[in-house]
Amino acid sequence: MTMASAPARPQSRSALKRTFERYPFLPALIILVVLIVLNGWFQPRSLSFVGITGLIKTYLALMLLAVAQTYVIYAGDIDLSAGAIVSLVNVVVVGFMAQWGGDGLTILAALGLGLATGLACGLVNGIVVAALRLQAIVATFATSIFFTGLALYIQPVAGTPAPTLFWRTYGGRILDIPFVFYVVVAFAILLVVLVRTRLTLRLLAVGDGQQEAFQSGLPVTAVRIGGYALCGVFAALAAFCITGDTASGDPLVGGKMTLFSIAAVVLGGSALAGGYGTVVGSVIGALIIGFINSLVFFVGTPSEWQNLVQGLAILLALMAGVLVGRGARA
Amino acid sequence: MSDAATPSHSPAAAARIVEFAKQPLVVALILVAALLYLGETLSPGFASGQQIMRLLIVAALLGIVAAGQNLVVLGGREGIDLSVGGVVSLSAIVAGNLMAGENAGIPLAIVACIATGALFGLFNGIGVTLLRIPPLVMTLGMLGVLQGLLVVIRQGIPSGRAAPGLADFVSQPFLFGVPGILWLWVVIGLLMAFLLGRTVFGHRIYAIGSNEQAAYMAGVPVKAARIALFVLSGVFAAIAGICLLGYSGSSFANVGEQYMLPSIIAVVFGGTPLSGGKGGYTGTMAGALLLVILQSILVTINIDESGRQMVFGITLLVLMLFYGRGRSMRA
Numbered sequence: 236m237t238m239a240s241a242p243a244r245p246q247s248r249s250a251l252k253r254t255f256e257r258y259p260f261l262p263a264l265i266i267l268v269v270l271i272v273l274n275g276w277f278q279p280r281s282l283s284f285v286g287i288t289g290l291i292k293t294y295l296a297l298m299l300l301a302v303a304q305t306y307v308i309y310a311g312d313i314d315l316s317a318g319a320i321v322s323l324v325n326v327v328v329v330g331f332m333a334q335w336g337g338d339g340l341t342i343l344a345a346l347g348l349g350l351a352t353g354l355a356c357g358l359v360n361g362i363v364v365a366a367l368r369l370q371a372i373v374a375t376f377a378t379s380i381f382f383t384g385l386a387l388y389i390q391p392v393a394g395t396p397a398p399t400l401f402w403r404t405y406g407g408r409i410l411d412i413p414f415v416f417y418v419v420v421a422f423a424i425l426l427v428v429l430v431r432t433r434l435t436l437r438l439l440a441v442g443d444g445q446q447e448a449f450q451s452g453l454p455v456t457a458v459r460i461g462g463y464a465l466c467g468v469f470a471a472l473a474a475f476c477i478t479g480d481t482a483s484g485d486p487l488v489g490g491k492m493t494l495f496s497i498a499a500v501v502l503g504g505s506a507l508a509g510g511y512g513t514v515v516g517s518v519i520g521a522l523i524i525g526f527i528n529s530l531v532f533f534v535g536t537p538s539e540w541q542n543l544v545q546g547l548a549i550l551l552a553l554m555a556g557v558l559v560g561r562g563a564r565a
Numbered sequence: 566m567s568d569a570a571t572p573s574h575s576p577a578a579a580a581r582i583v584e585f586a587k588q589p590l591v592v593a594l595i596l597v598a599a600l601l602y603l604g605e606t607l608s609p610g611f612a613s614g615q616q617i618m619r620l621l622i623v624a625a626l627l628g629i630v631a632a633g634q635n636l637v638v639l640g641g642r643e644g645i646d647l648s649v650g651g652v653v654s655l656s657a658i659v660a661g662n663l664m665a666g667e668n669a670g671i672p673l674a675i676v677a678c679i680a681t682g683a684l685f686g687l688f689n690g691i692g693v694t695l696l697r698i699p700p701l702v703m704t705l706g707m708l709g710v711l712q713g714l715l716v717v718i719r720q721g722i723p724s725g726r727a728a729p730g731l732a733d734f735v736s737q738p739f740l741f742g743v744p745g746i747l748w749l750w751v752v753i754g755l756l757m758a759f760l761l762g763r764t765v766f767g768h769r770i771y772a773i774g775s776n777e778q779a780a781y782m783a784g785v786p787v788k789a790a791r792i793a794l795f796v797l798s799g800v801f802a803a804i805a806g807i808c809l810l811g812y813s814g815s816s817f818a819n820v821g822e823q824y825m826l827p828s829i830i831a832v833v834f835g836g837t838p839l840s841g842g843k844g845g846y847t848g849t850m851a852g853a854l855l856l857v858i859l860q861s862i863l864v865t866i867n868i869d870e871s872g873r874q875m876v877f878g879i880t881l882l883v884l885m886l887f888y889g890r891g892r893s894m895r896a
Contacts, residue, residue, distance in 0.1 A: 313701075315826070369885045370839050372645070376826045377881035384874025391871065494647075494705055501702050508643075508699075543713030550706030557698050 259504035260516030262559040266502075266552055267519050270526040278533040288413045292406065294525035295415060295422075296321070296476040300492055301499035301517035302426065303469030308500050309438040310462045311445070311509025312364055312371045316379035317470050317496055320356045321489025323382045324349045324474035326390040329484030332398050342401050350471045356382055357467020361460030379493070386486035393485035397478050405479025418476070426514050429465075438462045442509025498549060499524055502556050523552060592887050593834055593851035597858060604862045611865060618744070620857055622735065625750040626812060628853035629805040630824045631831040632753055633686075633798030635849045637700070638832050639761075640794045641774035641841030647704040648689060649802040649828055651711025652682050653821025656806025658718055661725020661815060668730040678803040685711065686799025690792030708825075715819065727810045735811035746808050750850070753801075757846035770794065775842030830881065831856055833888060855884075 255261055275282040281290075300317055307314045328349040335341035360378055364371045407414055429435055437458045441448045449455045470489075477488055502520030505512025527548045531541050604611035630649050637644045656678040663677055664670035685707060692703040734745040761767040769790045772780035781787050802821070809820055829839075834852030837844025859880060863873045 363882060367886065369882070370833065372839060373826075373830050373833050374882065374885060376830065377878050377885065379878070380874050380881065381878025384871045384876075384878060386871075387874060388871035391869075494708070497701075498705060498709075501699075507701060539716055541713075542716045543710065546706070546709035546711070546713035549709050553702055553706045554692065554696060554698055557702065558696060561697070 258513075259511065260513050260519050261504075262556050263503050263516055263519045263523060266555065267523050267526065270523060270530060274526055274530050274533060277530065281529060281533060288415060290525055290529065291415050291419065292413075292480055294521055295418065296473040296480065297492060297495060297499065297524065298518045298521040299422070299469050299473035299476060300489075300496040301503070301521040302514045303466040303473065304496040304500050305503075305505060305512060305514050305517040306435075306438060306462045306465040306469070307371075308497075308505055308507060309435070309442050309509060309512060310459050311442040312459060312462065313375065313497065313507070314360060314463065314466050315372060315375040315493055316356070316360060316382055317466060318489035318491065318493035319379035319382035319386070320353055320467055320470040321474045321477060321492060322486055323356065323386040323389075324352050324471045325478050325488050326386045326395075326484045326486050327352045328474065328478055329395050329397050330389055332401065333395055336398075338398075339400065342398060346475060349474060350468060353467040353469075353471025353474070354464055355467070356470070357464040358460065360467070361463030364463065365456045365459035383486070383490070390484050390486050393483065393487070395484040397482045397484070402479050402482035405476070422472075426518075430514070434458070434461050434465070439510055439512075442506075442511070444510070495524055496521075498553060501553055502549075504556060524549060527552070590836060590848040590851055593836070593848060593855050596884065596887075597851060597855050600855070600858045600862060604858065604865060607862065608865045611862070618747075620861055621747055621750075621854070622744060622812065623861075624850075624854040624857040625746050626805055626809055627824060627827055627831060627857060628750055628850050629753060629808065630802050631828040631835075631849050631853050632757055632846060633801030634828040635757075635832045635835070635837055635844070635846050636770065636794045636801075637798045638829075638837055638839055639770050639774045639841050639844060640791050642777060642791075643700055643839075644774070644791075644794070644841055645700050645704065645829065645839065646689065646795065646798045646802075647701065647825060648685060648707040648711060649798060650819075650821040650823070650825030651708045651715070652685055652799055652802035653806040653809060653824050654715055654819050655685075655711055655718075655821075656682055656803040657810040657813075657820055658715065658725055660731075660807045660810045661727060662718075664726070664728040664731065666726040666728060668728045671728050671730055674728075675807060678807050679800055682799035682801075682803025682806075683796050684799070686796035687792065689799070690795030693795065694788040694791050712819070725810070726815050727813075731807070731811035732814060735808055746811075749804075749808070754846060754850055761845055766790070766793070771842060827856055834884065836888065 258264075271282065278286075280286055300321060304314060304317055328345050331345040331348055332342055335345065356378070360375055363369055363374045363378060367374075404414055409417065437448075437453055438461070440451075440453060441455050441458050441462075445455055448458075473492075474489065478484070481488065499520030500512070500517045501507060502523050503513065503516025503518070505516055528545055531544045531548065536544050601612045601617075610616065630653060634646055634649060637646045659681055660674040660678050663674040689700075689704055689707055692698045692707075693700050736744055738744060740748060759767075761770065769780065769785045772783070772785055773787050773790055777787055802824075805824065806821060813820065831852040832844075832849050833839065834855055835844065835846070835848030835850070836852075837849065860877065863877055868876070
C-alpha cells in the first residue's frame, strides 16, 4: 500500500527531507509547539505547573489509547473497539475494588484483573480479525458492541465510586511531585522498551506488505494478534487513568474516545495504511487534541460554538499533518 | 436448464447450486427469511403484515443512508464515509426548523437539506481526491465539524417539527397500502441498479474501485468520479435525515449517529467488500433489512440491554463469517 512512495528515491535529498523521514512526527510537533505558545499567549496560567499537571491528568488516558491504536495501525489494521475496552476495564476495576474493600492490595489485584481483561479483549479482536480474517472495521465494531454489552452487564448505570485511596493517589503528589508525572516517566520507559522489541518491528513489516512479510517467513497472523493484544493492554492502562481522573465507574465512558484515538494517531504522522509511524507521534497527536480543546476555551469561544471550532481545528490539523507529512516524504 | 436443475448427483449441478447459494444477496435473503421465522416463533405476531411494514420503514431509513455509503465503498481506495451520521442529524434538524410543522415548508426543506448534504459531500470529496487525505481521516474530521455544527444550530434546545405531510409520507399507507418512504426506497433501489449497471458513470465506479491506475489510463476522470460519489453519499444521507424527521416527529440530538457504522455493516452484509470494486446495491438493501430484523428480534425477546448488546455483537460476527473473508496467506 505504500508502494507509491517507494520507487525512485533520488540520490540527493535535502537534509530537511531526511529529517522528516526519520522523524515523521515533526509536523505534529510543530503544530503542538504553536498550540502551546498560543495557549500561553491567551492564558499564561495554562502553562503553569498546575495547568500542565491538570492537562496531563485529563489527557493521559487519550495518550495511552492513541498509543494502543498505533500498534494496531502499524500492521495496517484498525480497532474501533478500543473505547469499549476502556469502558469495560473501567467498570471491571471499579467493581472489584468496591467488592474487595478498596485497600492497597485489593486495588493492585483489581488493576491486575483489569490488565487481564484488556489483554483478553485484545486477543478476541486479534483472533476475529487476523485468524478468522474478517474486515477489521466492521469486525471490531461488532466486538465493541459485545464489550459494551459486557460492561453494561457488570455495571448497568454509571456512578459506582472508586475507592478514595485510588483517586487520591492518582490526583495527589509523592515527594511533592504529582503522581501523574511518575506515570508519564513509567509510560515513557515502557514505550522505549517496546520500540526495541521484535513485535514492533514485525508489526511494521506486516503493515508495509502482508504478503511480503509472510513470504519472508513472518508469522503474520500471530503478529497481527500480538498487535491487538498490545492494544488491549494499553487500552486497559488508559482505563486506569480514566478511573483515576473520574473516580467512578461508567459503562460508556470510553465510547467517545475511539475516534479521537484514531485522529491522534493520524495527527502524529502514522500512515493508516500501516507500515509507517511512531508512538511518540500518537502521544503528540493526543496532546494536540488536548491543547486545541483548551485553547478554544481560553480564547473565549461562546460555549455553544466550542465543539464546532474544535472540530474545525482538528480537521485542519489532520489535513495539514497529512499534507506536510506527504510533502516532506515525497 | 431442466436437466441441470433436477436433483441429479452430477457434481457440476451441486457446484452450481452451492455457487448460487453463496451469492451475498441470496445469503442475506435466506437469513432474512430465517430471522423472520425465528421472530415469529419467539413472539407470535412478529411477522404479521403490520410488523413487517414497520420493519421495512426502519430498514428503508438505514437503506437510504447505506446507498451513499455503498457508492463510496464501491469506488475503492479505502473508500468509506464516517460523516453520514452527522449529515443525517444535520439534515433532520435543518428540515425540522425550515418546515416547523407546516406542509408549505416541505419543498424548501427538501431543497435546503439536499444542498447541505451535497455541500458536505463535496468537501469530503475534495479532501479525499485533490488533497489526497485518506477517506477515513477526512470523513472522521468532517464528522467532528458536523457534530459541532449541530450544537450551534440546536443551542441546547430541541427545535423543529415535522410537517404532517412528511409524517404521513413515512408512516401512512400511500399507494397499494404501502407508505411513501418504501416506494421511495424502491425507486432508489431501481435507480441505483440502473446507475451501477447501465450507465457510463456506473461502469466508471467499478473501474476506479477495482483498479484506479488502469481506469486512469483508460481515460476515466478518476477524481471527478470520486468527488461525485462523496456528493451522492451526502445527498442520500440528507434524504434519510428528512425521512427520519418524518419518522420521529421532531429532531433531537445526534439522531443520525446510529446510522454511521450500521450503514457500513449493511454494505458488507450486502456483499460489497470494503476494498471496493465489486458488489451492488440490491445486496445492501437486503443487508439493511437483515440488520433491522435482527435488532428487532433482540428487542422482542425478553432480555435486558446488556444481554441484547452481547447477543447482537456476537451475531454480527457470526454473520460476517458467511461473507467474503480475507484471503489466507499463501507462500
